[in-house]
Amino acid sequence: MPKRFVVTASEFSDLPPFSAGFELAEALTAAAQQLHDTVTPNSAMRTAARLAVHLLPGAEHAGVSVLDGDSHPRTVAWTDEIVRAAEAPGADGDRQQPYWDGLWHRPVVRLDDSETEEGGGGLADLGLRSALALRLRTDRRRLTVLTAYARRPRAFDEAATRIGRLFTAHVSLALDSTTVREQLTEAMRTRDLIGQATGILMERMNMDAAEAFDSLVRASQRENVKLRDLARRIVDASNRPA
Known part of the structure; x- marks a missing residue:
């Protein structure tokens, strides 16, 4: 039986109320319904990547990857080929997203400018300047990550981060539900x-x-x-x- 992810209000205690009101509520409700309608974990992750581009302010591309311990990450859902290129191992065999390591300990990592920040070189070569990485689920040796990308620097502000955390709570629940159903x-x-x-x-x-x-x-x-x-x-x- 997979680990259950129970989302409570305390998980978002550090997030101030949204000013977007009903627009955001309606968008998240619609997204939650689409995620609920998925029947397998893979379809849930594909839906999450597609929805991320529409929901997260500043997002142009998105993908979902799975990290198993020290092995290379597997990109399991993507909106377009640039995501697969961004998340593929580098020429030296190392993954191009060292900022993902921070998601083992916190729910979100933001890269403001790949040309000036450490660890963003692989993205800069592809013309991707910003990244917002969000943890979907984790256990002892496996990490599932949703990452949104943009071509301009500092594309993801605090509002995008807050929306991303709320959105990934819905995605995590959908993944748990579809995993149990599949099992x-x-x-x-x-x-x-x-x-x-x-x-x-x-x-x-x-x-x-x-x-x-x-x-x-x-x-x-x-x-x-x-x-x-x-x-x-x-x-x-x-x-x-x-």
Whole structure:
């Protein structure tokens, strides 16, 4: 079961009230509805990247990347190819966004000018001057990041940062919801697949259900194959024409 992210008012205690009133409320409500309608984590992240460009003042491009420990980040959603270029490893193999490291400890990192600030060289080469990086979710070794980019320096002010934090709260909830849904769906598929394989063994080997399941488990351990994968092999072999 994935870690749950519960958002409370205290998480935004340092943010003053918005002056945008109903316009912002309506925009966030519409965004939340679109995120709620997604059915997988990948679709939620693609929707988040697209919405970020419309919601965050100053944003021209956006992407979502996943960092697994010391490995290279994986860009899993992007609005256009310049995002993939910005988030690809550099020529020396290092990632081009060292400011992402700060998201392990705080929810947002802002790069005001890639031409003058340390760590922004890779962006400057692409003509991207500003970045607003927002943490979506984190555990011990995995960090999921939403980053908005702009071609002008200092494109993201305090208002953009505040809106970004509210928006990512909705995205985090959508990711949790779709992850749980995906896991439950996979669990049901696995259960059905193992049930089919057990039934095939019962018929072929003249076993009862318990014996057939035990035989399946022993074969899985003996061959060092996941029970689900072994069950799929048995079902697929049974469905092949004679």
